[in-house]
Amino acid sequence: xxxxxxxxxxxxxxxxxxxxxxxxxxxxxxxxxxxxxxxxxxxxxxxxxxxxxxxxxxxxxxxxxxxxxxxxxxxxxxxxxxxxxxxxxxxxxxxxxxxxxxxxxxxxxxxxxxxxxxxxxxxxxxxxxxxxxxxxxxxxxxxxxxxxxxxxxxxxxxxxxxxxxxxx
Amino acid sequence: xxxxxxxxxxxxxxxxxxxxxxxxxxxxxxxxxxxxxxxxxxxxxxxxxxxxxxxxxxxxxxxxxxxxxxxxxxxxxxxxxxxxxxxxxxxxxxxxxxxxxxxxxxxxxxxxxxxxxxxxxxxxxxxxxxxxxxxxxxxxxxxxxxxxxxxxxxxxxxxxxxxxxxxxxxxxxxxxxxxxxxxxxxxxxxxxxxxxxxxxxxxxxxxxxxxxxxxxxxxxxxxxxxxxxxxxxxxxxxxxxxxxxxxxxxxxxxxxxxxxxxxxxxxxxxxxxxxxxxxxxxxxxxxxxxxxxxxxxxxxxxxxxxxxxxxxxxxxxxxxxxxxxxxxxxxxxxxxxxxxxxxxxxxxxxxxxxxxxxxxxxxxxxxxxxxxxxxxxxxxxxxxxxxxxxxxxxxxxxxxxxxxxxxxxxxxxxxxxxx
Numbered sequence: 330x331x332x333x334x335x336x337x338x339x340x341x342x343x344x345x346x347x348x349x350x351x352x353x354x355x356x357x358x359x360x361x362x363x364x365x366x367x368x369x370x371x372x373x374x375x376x377x378x379x380x381x382x383x384x385x386x387x388x389x390x391x392x393x394x395x396x397x398x399x400x401x402x403x404x405x406x407x408x409x410x411x412x413x414x415x416x417x418x419x420x421x422x423x424x425x426x427x428x429x430x431x432x433x434x435x436x437x438x439x440x441x442x443x444x445x446x447x448x449x450x451x452x453x454x455x456x457x458x459x460x461x462x463x464x465x466x467x468x469x470x471x472x473x474x475x476x477x478x479x480x481x482x483x484x485x486x487x488x489x490x491x492x493x494x495x496x497x
Numbered sequence: 498x499x500x501x502x503x504x505x506x507x508x509x510x511x512x513x514x515x516x517x518x519x520x521x522x523x524x525x526x527x528x529x530x531x532x533x534x535x536x537x538x539x540x541x542x543x544x545x546x547x548x549x550x551x552x553x554x555x556x557x558x559x560x561x562x563x564x565x566x567x568x569x570x571x572x573x574x575x576x577x578x579x580x581x582x583x584x585x586x587x588x589x590x591x592x593x594x595x596x597x598x599x600x601x602x603x604x605x606x607x608x609x610x611x612x613x614x615x616x617x618x619x620x621x622x623x624x625x626x627x628x629x630x631x632x633x634x635x636x637x638x639x640x641x642x643x644x645x646x647x648x649x650x651x652x653x654x655x656x657x658x659x660x661x662x663x664x665x666x667x668x669x670x671x672x673x674x675x676x677x678x679x680x681x682x683x684x685x686x687x688x689x690x691x692x693x694x695x696x697x698x699x700x701x702x703x704x705x706x707x708x709x710x711x712x713x714x715x716x717x718x719x720x721x722x723x724x725x726x727x728x729x730x731x732x733x734x735x736x737x738x739x740x741x742x743x744x745x746x747x748x749x750x751x752x753x754x755x756x757x758x759x760x761x762x763x764x765x766x767x768x769x770x771x772x773x774x775x776x777x778x779x780x781x782x783x784x785x786x787x788x789x790x791x792x793x794x795x796x797x798x799x800x801x802x803x804x805x806x807x808x809x810x811x812x813x814x815x816x817x818x819x820x821x822x823x824x825x826x827x828x829x830x831x832x833x834x835x836x837x838x839x840x841x842x843x844x845x846x847x848x849x850x851x852x853x854x855x856x857x858x859x860x861x862x863x864x865x866x867x868x869x870x871x872x873x874x875x876x877x878x879x880x881x882x883x884x885x886x887x888x889x890x891x892x893x894x895x896x897x898x899x900x901x902x903x904x905x906x907x908x909x910x911x912x913x914x915x916x
Contacts, residue, residue: 338683338773342880347861350534351564351571364881384684387717388880389860390535390619392635413688413719414619418635469521471649481637482543485644489549 330378330404334437335365337382341415344386344394358397375402378443380435383408385426386415395419405443407432407450407465420472423480428466435463445473499749501655502722503690506630506746510613511650518654518753524613528556528631529642531617532598534563537582538575539636540643551586552646558590558607559583560598563856572862596828596854599623599711599796604830606737610725610746615642619714620796620877626703626710627733628725628746633714653689653719655754660697662762667911669806670705671798671875671895673697674712675767676759679777686718692748693723697761703732704802711797712877715774724748766910768873769893772881780898780910789870791816791903792884793896794825794852795859798875801831801840803896808840810900810914811847817906823865825852847903861885873902 343364349357362369379385379398385408386394395418398406405425409432419426425445435441440453448467452460478484498515500508508516510524531540536559544551551557561579564572583591592601599620602608610628615621617639624631634642642648658677678685693709701709706723713721723729725743733741765779793799793807804826816822824844826832832854835841845851852858858865859876866872866884872891874884875898879891894902897911904914 340880342878342883346882348882348885351575364887384682384717387683388619388878390617390621390633390635392637395635410684412684413717414633414635416688417638421635421637421641481641482546485547485549485641489547489644 330376330441331374332435332437332439332441333366333369333373333377333379334435335362335379335381338384338387339365339381341386341388341391341394345391345397350391350393354393354396354400357393358400361397361401370401373401373403376404377402378441379403379406380432381406381408382433383410385411386419387412390414390418392418392422395424396422399424407435409433420475421481423476425476429463431463499752501690501752501754502628502692502724502746502748503630503653503655503720504752505748506611506613507650507652509611510630516652518652521649521651523647524650526556526615526642526646526648527612528558528607528614529639530558530560530598530602530614530621531639532559532563533561533565533576533579535617535636535639537579540640541578541582543637543640544643547644549644551643554586554588556646557588557643558602559588559592560595560601561591561593562597562601563860563862565594565855566853594855596826596830597796597856600707600800600827600831603627603707604736604828606733609733609738609741610729611742615639615648620711622713622718622721623707623711623796625713625720625722626706627729628722630720630722632719655690655692655748655752656686656718657754657756658691658693658759659756660693660695660759660761662697662760663700664697664761664764665912667897667915668764668766669895669897670701670708672764672767673759673761674709674716675769675774675777675893676764678712678715678769678775679767681716681757683715683773683775684717686713686716688717688719691716691718691721692754693721698723699726702802703728704800707800708797715877766895766898766912768898768908769879771890771892772879774878774893780894780908783908786892786908787871787906788820788873788902788908790866790872791820791822791899792858792865792872792874792876793899794823794857794874795876796827797877798896799825799827799831801834803875804831804835804840804844806896807900808843810897810911811904812843814847814904816848816903820903820906822847822849822903823852823858824849825857826854829854858884873899873908875899
């Protein structure tokens with residue numbers, strides 16, 4: 330997967346500009362990160378990764394700031410730290426975040442692959458061989474399950490169905 | 498086992514005697530608050546998709562504050578969804594165009610010490626000023642709360658922000674907060690529980706305490722707590738929440754936590770420069786900075802006490818030529834009180850323009866801020882583009898600082914005006 334490198338302190342207003350919020354997620358997605366990488370929304374491809382500096386997603390509770398990245402096909406966001414509210418929102422809308430203290434070693438355009446349950450990111454050389462492996466902070470299993478399910482909403486559907494079946 | 502206030506609040510909600518930092522628990526929610534932007538327009542379609550009812554309507558509060566007054570067709574559509582859904586659901590607690598949720602919620606007696614609350618907005622930690630565990634969540638997570646009445650939580654450790662001494666006249670809670678964010682950064686709270694304590698915190702009025710708790714969001718904390726006391730009890734009794742428990746909701750002496758110390762007596766007014774609340778300097782260290790707009794607004798900076806502070810600076814004076822002073826009181830109640838006290842009259846006589854009691858320009862929902870304008874604002878955030886213009890230069894300061902800057906046309910130290 331291709332890496333989009335971003336600086337530290339990317340806030341929710343840069344991911345989901347306030348003025349676009351009333352028009353819905355499609356419009357917000359077109360303006361995602363326009364202040365830092367104007368070409369991002371146009372050129373990002375399904376399965377790409379974002380690697381950012383510290384404090385990714387600080388600011389507002391608006392989960393559109395995570396949902397736009399799902400909409401644009403971003404597979405994972407890797408950073409040394411995340412805004413706490415953003416961290417919860419991301420998993421709730423099905424966006425995987427990996428907290429990696431060594432994220433700064435990954436450069437723009439690098440090829441990487443990752444294993445969320447093992448907590449590893451592997452940088453891949455141009456010839457396809459592995460360059461190195463970076464460790465990530467462990468993520469509670471129930472959050473990884475949530476991302477696998479596509480977020481909290483699909484999980485709630487299953488839970489409510491089970492509750493109905495039990496009571497009937 | 499000794500517990501901090503945060504641990505006690507979480508333990509109560511989790512139905513446990515004691516919880517340890519780091520463990521993951523499921524908490525019962527006492528109150529879920531959301532607004533027209535994060536609430537019905539997002540919740541309604543997801544609830545319909547689930548076919549599930551609201552778990553307990555008495556525990557839900559809807560505040561319509563973001564897209565009012567409706568400026569265009571999209572805003573009208575969003576507000577109509579909120580109003581129609583509230584009527585259809587027969588929600589018992591709806592505040593429409595009454596002011597900003599974080600200020601309206603306690604003013605209408607919904608927040609009490611010991612409660613566990615979630616809000617569909619990042620400034621929800623404001624409830625921590627009353628000794629409630631309250632934090633912000635996104636719309637999908639709110640959906641989970643609204644259908645189950647529960648939410649997961651990793652028990653936080655506690656960071657004590659200990660303020661000794663006494664604030665000088667013209668220095669306020671906003672300056673304390675900017676100083677803390679300047680020192681520790683926007684992730685200084687590490688999404689843990691911050692507890693504000695010490696003589697300078699205890700001396701603050703209830704609404705000043707709300708300013709501290711409110712900007713816990715910018716400090717990166719999950720919650721910002723202040724242990725309830727007589728100030729809390731009296732204020733809540735006056736606002737529809739009599740007979741609250743105060744003694745029970747105190748941290749134990751010697752409970753584990755990180756402690757940072759600050760001296761209120763030595764604190765000068767603080768200003769956050771564009772484009773981050775952490776880009777903080779003392780007003781005395783600032784170069785001469787001309788302003789076009791002085792904005793007193795938002796849940797952070799336009800409560801009654803904030804309006805009083807501004808009026809003390811501006812009473813009997815006129816703002817500088819060419820400067821626009823915009824005032825959007827945080828709630829209809831605060832605006833009415835300010836009018837009755839003569840505070841609003843003094844501000845208007847000084848040349849202020851009164852805006853509706855809503856979120857407005859703070860979040861770029863209004864169109865009050867022109868491109869290229871230099872703004873000094875009593876709000877919480879100055880991210881690039883936050884107030885609606887990517888070319889505006891937004892500085893953050895206390896209501897005292899905003900008023901003094903409006904008076905002189907340059908960012909100014911209110912202590913000089915008040916002396």
